[in-house]
Amino acid sequence: MQFPQLAAFTGGDGLIRVIGHRGARGVMPENTMEGFAFTLNCGVRLLEFDVVMTRDGVPVITHNHSLTGSIVRDGAGNWLQGNTPKVADLDWGDLAALDVGGLDGHSDYGRRFPDQAFLYGARIPRLSDLCELIAQPGYQDVHLMLEIKSDPARLQEAATRSEVVAAVVKEVRALGLAHRTLMHSFDWQLLAECAGQAPEMPTSFLTQRPENAADVGEDHASSVSYDLTGEGANLPDQVLEAGGALWCPYYLDVTATDVARAQKLGLRVAVWTVNEVADIDRMIGLGVDAIVTDYPGRVQRRLLTKGFVWSETQAALSV
Amino acid sequence: MQFPQLAAFTGGDGLIRVIGHRGARGVMPENTMEGFAFTLNCGVRLLEFDVVMTRDGVPVITHNHSLTGSIVRDGAGNWLQGNTPKVADLDWGDLAALDVGGLDGHSDYGRRFPDQAFLYGARIPRLSDLCELIAQPGYQDVHLMLEIKSDPARLQEAATRSEVVAAVVKEVRALGLAHRTLMHSFDWQLLAECAGQAPEMPTSFLTQRPENAADVGEDHASSVSYDLTGEGANLPDQVLEAGGALWCPYYLDVTATDVARAQKLGLRVAVWTVNEVADIDRMIGLGVDAIVTDYPGRVQRRLLTKGFVWSETQAALSV
Numbered sequence: 001m002q003f004p005q006l007a008a009f010t011g012g013d014g015l016i017r018v019i020g021h022r023g024a025r026g027v028m029p030e031n032t033m034e035g036f037a038f039t040l041n042c043g044v045r046l047l048e049f050d051v052v053m054t055r056d057g058v059p060v061i062t063h064n065h066s067l068t069g070s071i072v073r074d075g076a077g078n079w080l081q082g083n084t085p086k087v088a089d090l091d092w093g094d095l096a097a098l099d100v101g102g103l104d105g106h107s108d109y110g111r112r113f114p115d116q117a118f119l120y121g122a123r124i125p126r127l128s129d130l131c132e133l134i135a136q137p138g139y140q141d142v143h144l145m146l147e148i149k150s151d152p153a154r155l156q157e158a159a160t161r162s163e164v165v166a167a168v169v170k171e172v173r174a175l176g177l178a179h180r181t182l183m184h185s186f187d188w189q190l191l192a193e194c195a196g197q198a199p200e201m202p203t204s205f206l207t208q209r210p211e212n213a214a215d216v217g218e219d220h221a222s223s224v225s226y227d228l229t230g231e232g233a234n235l236p237d238q239v240l241e242a243g244g245a246l247w248c249p250y251y252l253d254v255t256a257t258d259v260a261r262a263q264k265l266g267l268r269v270a271v272w273t274v275n276e277v278a279d280i281d282r283m284i285g286l287g288v289d290a291i292v293t294d295y296p297g298r299v300q301r302r303l304l305t306k307g308f309v310w311s312e313t314q315a316a317l318s319v
Numbered sequence: 320m321q322f323p324q325l326a327a328f329t330g331g332d333g334l335i336r337v338i339g340h341r342g343a344r345g346v347m348p349e350n351t352m353e354g355f356a357f358t359l360n361c362g363v364r365l366l367e368f369d370v371v372m373t374r375d376g377v378p379v380i381t382h383n384h385s386l387t388g389s390i391v392r393d394g395a396g397n398w399l400q401g402n403t404p405k406v407a408d409l410d411w412g413d414l415a416a417l418d419v420g421g422l423d424g425h426s427d428y429g430r431r432f433p434d435q436a437f438l439y440g441a442r443i444p445r446l447s448d449l450c451e452l453i454a455q456p457g458y459q460d461v462h463l464m465l466e467i468k469s470d471p472a473r474l475q476e477a478a479t480r481s482e483v484v485a486a487v488v489k490e491v492r493a494l495g496l497a498h499r500t501l502m503h504s505f506d507w508q509l510l511a512e513c514a515g516q517a518p519e520m521p522t523s524f525l526t527q528r529p530e531n532a533a534d535v536g537e538d539h540a541s542s543v544s545y546d547l548t549g550e551g552a553n554l555p556d557q558v559l560e561a562g563g564a565l566w567c568p569y570y571l572d573v574t575a576t577d578v579a580r581a582q583k584l585g586l587r588v589a590v591w592t593v594n595e596v597a598d599i600d601r602m603i604g605l606g607v608d609a610i611v612t613d614y615p616g617r618v619q620r621r622l623l624t625k626g627f628v629w630s631e632t633q634a635a636l637s638v
Contacts, residue, residue, distance in 0.1 A: 027346060027434075027616070038357065042436040105624035114596065115346075115434075117361040117616040118623060120633065277433065297346070297436040304437060305424035314439065 003202040005180050006245055008046060008143040009268050009290050016283075017290035018299050018310045019046040019145055021273045022063065026113055026294035029101050030071075031061045032122045033129060040142065044296040045311070048145040048184070048272075051127055051168055058092040059127040059168050062100070064219045065151045070107035073099040079107075088151040095124045109217025113294070127168065131175040141313070144177065145204060145270075145292075147184040148194075149219075161193050169198045188242055195243050202245035206272070207235060212252040236262035248272055248292070251279055259286045277302060284308065322521040324499050325564055327365060327462040328587050328609050335602075336609035337618050337629045338365040338464055340592045341382065345432055345613035348420050349390075350380045351441045352448060359461065363615040364630070367464040367503070367591075370446055370487055377411040378446035378487050381419070383538045384470045389426035392418040398426075407470040414443045428536025432613070446487065450494040460632070463496065464523060464589075464611075466503040467513075468538075480512050488517045507561055514562050521564035525591070526554060531571040555581035567591055567611070570598055578605045596621060603627065 009017055023035025024044070031049050039047060050063040067084040074080060075097045087095070101122030103110035127146075134142040148168060154160045172181050183194040184204040191203040236258060239247045246268040249258065254271055262269045270290035271283050280302045283291050293299045303310055328336055342354025343363070350368055358366060369382040386403040393399060394416045406414070420441030422429035446465075453461040467487060473479045491500050502513040503523040510522040555577060558566045565587040568577065573590055581588045589609035590602050599621045602610050612618045622629055 034360070038360075041353070041357075043438065102623075103620075105620050110620075114620055115614060115617045116620070118619045119362065295434060298434045300437045301422075301424050301429075301433055301435070304421075 003200075003245055005143055005182065006202055006268060008141070008180075009145075009182065009246060009270060011268075011287070011289035014308050015312070016288060016303055016308050016310060017046055017270070018044050018296050018303070019048050019270060019290050019292040020044045020296045021048050021292045021294045022050065023047065024294065024296050026115060026275065027297070028117050029103075029119055029122050030116075031063060031125070032100060032119075033125050033133070034101070034119055034122050036125075036130060036133070039296055040139070042297055043300070043311075043314070045142045046145060046290070047130075047142065048147065048292050049130070050147045050149040052087045053150050053164050053167060054087055054092045054095065055089055056091040056093075057163075057167055059164075059171055060087065060092065060095060061125045061127060061130060062087060063149060065149070067098070068109070068217070070104045070109040070217060071100050073102070079104045086151055088154055092126070098124060100124055107217065112217065127171045128175075131171055131177055134180070135175040135177060141311075142180065144172075144181040145184045146172070146181050147206070148187070148190055149185075152187075155187065155190060161190055162197070165190065165193045165197050169194070169201075172201070173198075182246060184246075184248065192243065203243060204246040204248050204270070205239045205242065205244040206248045207239075207253065208250040209253045212250055236265055236267055240265045240267060246270055246289075251283060254286065254288075256286050259288055263287075263289075274299070281306075322519075322564055324462055324501060325521055325587060327460070327499075328464075328501065328565060328589060330587075330606070330608035333627050334631070335607060335622055335627050335629060336365055336589070337363050337615050337622070338367050338589060338609050338611040339363045339615045340367050340611045340613045341369065342366065343613065343615050345434060345594065346616070347436050348422075348438055348441050349435075350382060350444070351419060351438075352444050352452070353420070353438055353441050355444075355449060355452070358615055359458070361616055362619070362630070362633070364461045365464060365609070366449075366461065367466065367611055368449070369466045369468040371406045372469050372483050372486060373406055373411045373414065374408055375410040375412075376482075376486055378483075378490055379406065379411065379414060380444045380446060380449060381406060382468060384468070386417070387428070387536070389423045389428040389536055390419050392421070398423045405470055407473055411445070417443060419443055426536065431536065446490045447494075450490055450496055453499070454494040454496060460630075461499065463491075463500040464503045465491070465500050466525070467506070467509055468504075471506075474506065474509060480509055481516070484509065484512045484516050488513070488520075491520070492517075501565060503565075503567065511562065522562060523565040523567050523589070524558045524561065524563040525567045526558075526572065527569035528572045531569055555584055555586055559584045559586060565589055565608075570602060573605065573607075575605050578607055582606075582608075593618070600625075 020039035022030035024039045028035035028038045051059045066086045069080045072080050101119030150164050178200050182204045183201050186206040247262050248270045251271040251274045268289040272292035274291050339358035341349035343358045347354035347357045370378045385405045388399045391399050420438030469483050497519050501523045505525040566581050567589045570590040570593045587608040591611035593610050
């Protein structure tokens with residue numbers, strides 16, 4: 001195997017990996033250290049999360065390009081109203097006072113996650129905060145699916161793209177985590193830049209067919225993603241040709257034929273974001289390598305009930 | 320107020336307390352230190368849990384009188400099969416190797432909690448383990464709703480009852496936690512014994528009408544609880560007369576009249592175990608003092624959405 005870190009994302013007979021989406025968004029505030037800690041404590045050792053760059057060049061962990069009104073509270077405890085600033089137009093110091101510990105239950109986005117815990121004092125983490133945690137002893141089996149989500153307006157310039165990738169790669173390498181990280185994006189140009197700058201990190205290609213995109217309250221990928229209009233089962237071939245090691249299709253898009261084709265080509269297949277029991281069961285049936293989910297406990301439970309495990313360690317514990 | 324610890328269980332204008340049932344059974348394995356830590360981390364500082372005595376006199380935290388096959392795995396990782404031993408017939412040392420970190424998804428009980436995390440190596444805690452945790456700095460606001468659940472066959476003897484209560488009271492007092500603990504039970508005789516031995520701890524009277532009892536996979540309280548057949552809205556009066564400070568009715572039993580009557584008598588009203596959004600909303604509407612739930616995050620979110628808080632500290636943070 002060319003990339004050692006791919007093993008942690010590779011399924012097998014009776015083995016499907018569980019990847020915590022933004023930690024465990026269904027249970028804990030997304031993209032927070034509190035959420036990552038919870039996910040890791042539950043035995044889910046693969047973390048998906050999103051990185052955006054601040055104006056002063058700090059890679060921080062948050063999903064949308066602009067601060068999300070339904071998530072972000074100001075120093076007085078109020079959710080942000082109206083047009084919110086872009087992270088790319090703020091410095092790290094501006095973010096440090098914001099609280100991302102709880103959803104506004106009156107928002108469409110907040111209603112999507114009624115069980116998500118409500119915390120006080122949860123901060124937008126820096127990429128370095130998460131890297132420092134998992135560089136500690138006891139976290140050597142943790143792997144990162146690091147999605148770069150910077151402002152598409154800025155990333156269209158090659159120089160900016162290069163700068164963002166360089167900053168992210170620098171942080172990951174600084175803590176010796178390159179051999180435990182996948183670079184993950186909808187933006188195939190950005191992934192080419194990653195592969196160029198950091199050939200030791202495999203790339204993970206996100207795709208979503210425009211007709212299935214309906215995630216209320218989130219930035220959509222359409223502005224940066226590869227145009228899938230009219231594309232069929234040859235998508236795995238295109239991912240391979242573009243240099244991908246892992247293909248990460250939206251779960252509603254994917255068929256058994258797709259999965260079989262991708263795996264035959266030597267790609268790993270991780271599906272996102274799979275939350276409902278019927279969908280989880282269908283993905284298990286397709287034999288994907290990994291499932292990205294907001295409810296890692298629910299996926300673990302479905303796997304066990306169907307006789308699957310999510311790690312080799314656990315297989316040894318379960319006999 | 321006669322008992323200072325009652326303040327933590329008292330609601331008010333825009334304030335309803337959240338009590339984590341066995342920690343947070345919907346999310347984390349019940350009655351485990353891992354589950355209690357999760358619940359506390361989410362800002363839920365009132366813990367309900369169950370205490371049973373081992374043969375060698377150690378109060379341990381577990382719900383059923385016999386080890387529950389759908390919860391308890393042996394050293395080889397297999398859920399217990401067939402007739403399982405009673406905790407009262409085992410020593411503490413016998414319990415230390417058992418794993419209570421995950422539900423058998425094929426059992427009726429396991430199917431009730433599809434999102435509960437699956438852990439390896441979670442042990443049945445001793446009462447002293449939990450008391451030691453919350454005696455630490457940083458946990459001074461944590462209060463305990465301590466349910467004594469020992470084997471009814473043994474508790475029918477006054478001498479055994481006295482012995483069990485004495486062991487529990489000793490542990491709680493040893494760590495200076497009496498002023499943060501309620502004694503909670505379906506067994507009114509047992510509560511009288513508690514009040515006699517530990518007059519500094521208020522008593523909390525659990526009730527459930529037999530016609531509404533339908534919790535699959537759990538020991539029922541009917542063998543020890545006060546006979547409610549034919550009882551109506553005078554139940555609060557009877558709780559008061561029996562010396563109760565808090566009345567804890569099953570949520571399906573309770574009406575607005577009951578709550579108003581109980582509060583008029585000076586009782587606190589906590590309802591158990593309220594998990595579905597429609598039921599949570601109804602209980603908020605009744606103006607109960609506290610809600611006991613397997614999904615504390617869900618209750619917190621419903622409260623916030625309706626303009627309520629669950630603690631004074633939070634009210635100060637939210638302005």
